[in-house]
Amino acid sequence: MMMILGYPAPLLFGQLLLGLINGAFYAMLSLGLAVIFGMLNIINFAHGALFMMGAFVAWMLLNYLGIGYFPALILAPLIVGAFGMVLERTLIRPLYKLDHLYGLLLTFGVALVIEGLFRNAYGSSGMPYQIPAVLGGGTNLGFMFLPNYRAWVVLVAIVMCLGTWLVIEKTRLGALLRAATENPAMVQAFGVNVPRLITLTYGGGVALAAFAGVLAAPIYSVNPNMGTSFINVVFAVVVIGGMGSILGSILTGFGLGVIEGLTKVFYPQASSTVIFLVMVIVLLARPGGLFGKAA
Amino acid sequence: MPIARRTLLATGAAAAVLPRGPARAEAARIRIGVLNDQSGPYRDDTGMTSVACCRQAIADFGATGKGIEVDVMFADHQNKPDVGAGIARQWIDRDGVDFIVDVPNSGVALAVQSVVRDRNKVYVNTSAGTTKLTGEQCSPNMLHWTFDTYMLAHSTGGALVRSGGDSWYFLTADYAFGQQLQKDASVFVEQAGGKVLGASAYPFPETTDFSSLLVKAQATGAKVLGLANAGSDTQNCIKQAQEFGLTAQMKIAALLIFLNDVHAVGPAIAQGLVLTESFYWDLNDRTRAFTRRVLPATPDNYPNMNHAGTYAATLHYLKAVHDMGVAEAKKDGIATVDRMKAMPFEDDCFGSGRIREDGRVLVPAHLFQVKTPAESKSPWDLYKLLATTPGEQAFRPLADGHCAFVKS
Numbered sequence: 001m002m003m004i005l006g007y008p009a010p011l012l013f014g015q016l017l018l019g020l021i022n023g024a025f026y027a028m029l030s031l032g033l034a035v036i037f038g039m040l041n042i043i044n045f046a047h048g049a050l051f052m053m054g055a056f057v058a059w060m061l062l063n064y065l066g067i068g069y070f071p072a073l074i075l076a077p078l079i080v081g082a083f084g085m086v087l088e089r090t091l092i093r094p095l096y097k098l099d100h101l102y103g104l105l106l107t108f109g110v111a112l113v114i115e116g117l118f119r120n121a122y123g124s125s126g127m128p129y130q131i132p133a134v135l136g137g138g139t140n141l142g143f144m145f146l147p148n149y150r151a152w153v154v155l156v157a158i159v160m161c162l163g164t165w166l167v168i169e170k171t172r173l174g175a176l177l178r179a180a181t182e183n184p185a186m187v188q189a190f191g192v193n194v195p196r197l198i199t200l201t202y203g204g205g206v207a208l209a210a211f212a213g214v215l216a217a218p219i220y221s222v223n224p225n226m227g228t229s230f231i232n233v234v235f236a237v238v239v240i241g242g243m244g245s246i247l248g249s250i251l252t253g254f255g256l257g258v259i260e261g262l263t264k265v266f267y268p269q270a271s272s273t274v275i276f277l278v279m280v281i282v283l284l285a286r287p288g289g290l291f292g293k294a295a
Numbered sequence: 296m297p298i299a300r301r302t303l304l305a306t307g308a309a310a311a312v313l314p315r316g317p318a319r320a321e322a323a324r325i326r327i328g329v330l331n332d333q334s335g336p337y338r339d340d341t342g343m344t345s346v347a348c349c350r351q352a353i354a355d356f357g358a359t360g361k362g363i364e365v366d367v368m369f370a371d372h373q374n375k376p377d378v379g380a381g382i383a384r385q386w387i388d389r390d391g392v393d394f395i396v397d398v399p400n401s402g403v404a405l406a407v408q409s410v411v412r413d414r415n416k417v418y419v420n421t422s423a424g425t426t427k428l429t430g431e432q433c434s435p436n437m438l439h440w441t442f443d444t445y446m447l448a449h450s451t452g453g454a455l456v457r458s459g460g461d462s463w464y465f466l467t468a469d470y471a472f473g474q475q476l477q478k479d480a481s482v483f484v485e486q487a488g489g490k491v492l493g494a495s496a497y498p499f500p501e502t503t504d505f506s507s508l509l510v511k512a513q514a515t516g517a518k519v520l521g522l523a524n525a526g527s528d529t530q531n532c533i534k535q536a537q538e539f540g541l542t543a544q545m546k547i548a549a550l551l552i553f554l555n556d557v558h559a560v561g562p563a564i565a566q567g568l569v570l571t572e573s574f575y576w577d578l579n580d581r582t583r584a585f586t587r588r589v590l591p592a593t594p595d596n597y598p599n600m601n602h603a604g605t606y607a608a609t610l611h612y613l614k615a616v617h618d619m620g621v622a623e624a625k626k627d628g629i630a631t632v633d634r635m636k637a638m639p640f641e642d643d644c645f646g647s648g649r650i651r652e653d654g655r656v657l658v659p660a661h662l663f664q665v666k667t668p669a670e671s672k673s674p675w676d677l678y679k680l681l682a683t684t685p686g687e688q689a690f691r692p693l694a695d696g697h698c699a700f701v702k703s
Contacts (some may be wrong), residue, residue, distance in 0.1 A: 011514055125558070130638050145510075221531050264497070270498075
């Protein structure tokens with residue numbers, strides 16, 4: 001059997017694949033963050049809490065209304081996205097003119113409040129959520145057992161990432177959005193309702209977080225803290241990719257997933273540190289991030 | 296008028312010397328403090344259900360009928376040792392608390408240990424795992440009730456090896472608690488003739504995805520996956536082990552998991568899991584009767600062994616207080632704990648048994664297996680009993696703890 005660094009090659013291929021799967025979550029979460037930062041200049045610390053809300057809304061839909069996984073995949077992002085728009089209208093809007101730090105502090109506080117409310121209502125130990133029957137089981141790839149659900153996650157994540165990138169970079173709506181960030185007064189003069197555009201963008205970013213939350217519900221513990229453990233890594237992804245760069249977030253998300261996965265094979269103790277190590281190196285070499293415009 | 300002023304000063308001084316606040320003129324009043332996690336990861340494992348169980352013990356004891364007034368206070372230590380120690384200090388110094396109970400999280404548990412000892416009050420820990428409480432950091436003011444890492448590793452580890460699970464791979468949370476649990480369990484696995492094939496220590500609490508580690512564990516061909524972690528880490532490991540088909544070829548041993556965690560994962564995924572608790576609500580008529588009594592106060596969260604421990608500890612403390620008289624008990628914490636050690640415990644949750652010199656309460660260790668969805672008749676009907684280790688054999692031998700105040 002072929003060996004790489006003392007590990008059988010098939011095992012290593014399996015680990016590469018697993019890294020890509022985890023990277024899919026990082027990519028989707030950082031995508032929402034990058035959209036919100038790139039378009040609105042808000043560092044959205046509530047992203048983890050909104051991700052958690054997505055998972056919880058899926059659980060609520062199933063347990064209160066009997067609505068299953070696939071409808072929840074569409075409904076939960078809509079519901080949480082609407083909540084995000086209310087948040088934007090009422091709390092975030094007054095902060096656009098101020099320094100980034102104010103938005104960061106506000107959204108950090110909002111995250112604490114949301115998590116606290118969920119903890120009060122549903123406890124801390126979490127809720128069960130099953131993998132939908134259609135996506136249960138797995139395929140033996142010869143070198144590893146690939147659960148069908150994980151394959152589905154990667155597929156959906158790639159479609160979602162490409163879709164978002166296309167909308168922002170290649171459509172008229174995306175062009176308007178980018179123009180509105182560059183020069184809101186000018187775009188408004190052309191008759192575009194810029195505040196509404198911004199609200200919708202925030203809602204869209206939040207919906208992406210909630211969408212990732214629904215995808216995560218069957219494989220991670222659905223509890224009020226589930227977003228907190230992701231959010232640090234996701235911020236690192238956004239910083240490494242270049243703040244606000246959509247493509248940068250996507251590629252970095254997948255890339256860091258692979259790096260983290262391989263670290264878990266060789267020296268698991270360092271698997272969370274390695275991401276920040278990469279961040280330090282990238283920032284030293286390219287302060288604007290891998291895909292960012294020069295800072 | 297110098298004399299009048301002096302009189303005035305004397306009166307003031309006398310007033311200052313008089314006991315103030317709760318302690319005044321309440322010789323027959325006992326104040327209990329339930330210190331635990333009210334808002335964090337151990338909120339369901341302890342939290343308000345512990346407070347409900349403490350109140351249930353006071354009611355079952357019939358304190359008012361016996362002429363003892365009992366107050367219950369509770370607070371959130373936020374899993375921070377300094378916060379926990381600060382609350383304990385304030386409770387004893389300012390609020391006149393006589394007895395502190397519960398205290399999950401080993402770090403906080405050890406911090407509270409010295410606070411209570413310095414002030415000669417009574418402390419029963421009913422939900423932290425560290426064996427240091429009855430070992431190198433033991434205290435004559437404390438009892439350790441429900442479980443410890445030695446007991447869990449001994450019961451779960453030993454039983455699985457005997458039933459054929461003779462090769463192990465550990466997933467370990469990379470901090471003091473996880474490492475201790477892995478170390479303890481490895482010893483028992485090897486003693487029973489098994490082998491430890493390897494371990495992955497992962498960063499805590501930053502890890503949510505265990506798939507890489509699980510696939511690596513699977514490739515070693517080990518028969519048992521030992522989870523040396525707790526809370527949502529354990530839940531995630533169990534969920535993902537099932538997803539990646541590990542359960543088909545490996546048995547999973549959760550070295551610390553509570554009923555509430557199993558409920559959160561659900562029997563569809565947790566089925567077959569082997570674990571140890573010293574209490575289960577559906578164990579026998581007495582545990583069911585206890586659960587029926589306490590459930591109205593905590594309808595959404597069934598009691599686990601920590602909650603039962605808080606109940607039993609409060610009950611046993613009140614018995615000792617009644618026995619020696621409230622005034623005596625309030626005066627001397629060591630004497631009260633000695634009295635508690637001298638009396639066998641007897642309650643609905645743990646039956647009866649002995650309390651050892653070093654403060655270890657010798658409750659039985661029950662080995663459970665999680666039911667399949669077909670066997671589980673209700674959301675909390677989750678365990679079936681596999682075996683029971685009597686309290687006398689379940690814990691670390693007295694001599695191995697090297698507790699300083701125990702004469703060998």
